[in-house]
Amino acid sequence: MAVYQVRLINPDINLDQTISVPEDEYILDLADAMGIRLPSGCQQGDCSVCVAKLVEGEVDQSEQSFLRPQELEAGYVLPCIAYPRADCTLLTHQEQVLYHSSLYYKNAEEQAS
Numbered sequence: 001m002a003v004y005q006v007r008l009i010n011p012d013i014n015l016d017q018t019i020s021v022p023e024d025e026y027i028l029d030l031a032d033a034m035g036i037r038l039p040s041g042c043q044q045g046d047c048s049v050c051v052a053k054l055v056e057g058e059v060d061q062s063e064q065s066f067l068r069p070q071e072l073e074a075g076y077v078l079p080c081i082a083y084p085r086a087d088c089t090l091l092t093h094q095e096q097v098l099y100h101s102s103l104y105y106k107n108a109e110e111q112a113s
């Protein structure tokens with residue numbers, strides 16, 4: 001079984017830790033097991049609480065049902081249901097960024113047009 005190195009970063013909270021995650025384990029579960037406290041809510045891929053951004057690497061998050069196609073394309077990841085498929089770097093704590101970029105910003109754009 002493959003085991004990947006997943007680097008969790010967020011400069012705002014001085015987070016920079018790398019964990020080893022087997023290909024059949026969720027990234028959030030392993031982070032939790034290693035004592036890294038990340039935001040989490042439903043733990044089923046149904047909300048945005050845990051959202052992170054994939055800076056590098058590849059994940060399988062086919063179980064997710066929250067992110068829209070353009071958000072997936074932009075690199076947003078729900079670590080609670082994401083399996084690593086390569087060594088990865090994830091920028092954590094991105095819920096506010098997601099909402100700002102996809103909802104509020106879009107609404108402001110729509111209102112302006």
Ligand code: FES
Pocket residue numbers: 039040041042043044045046047048049050051066078079080081
């Ligand atoms: S905690 Fe809800 S999608 Fe991850």
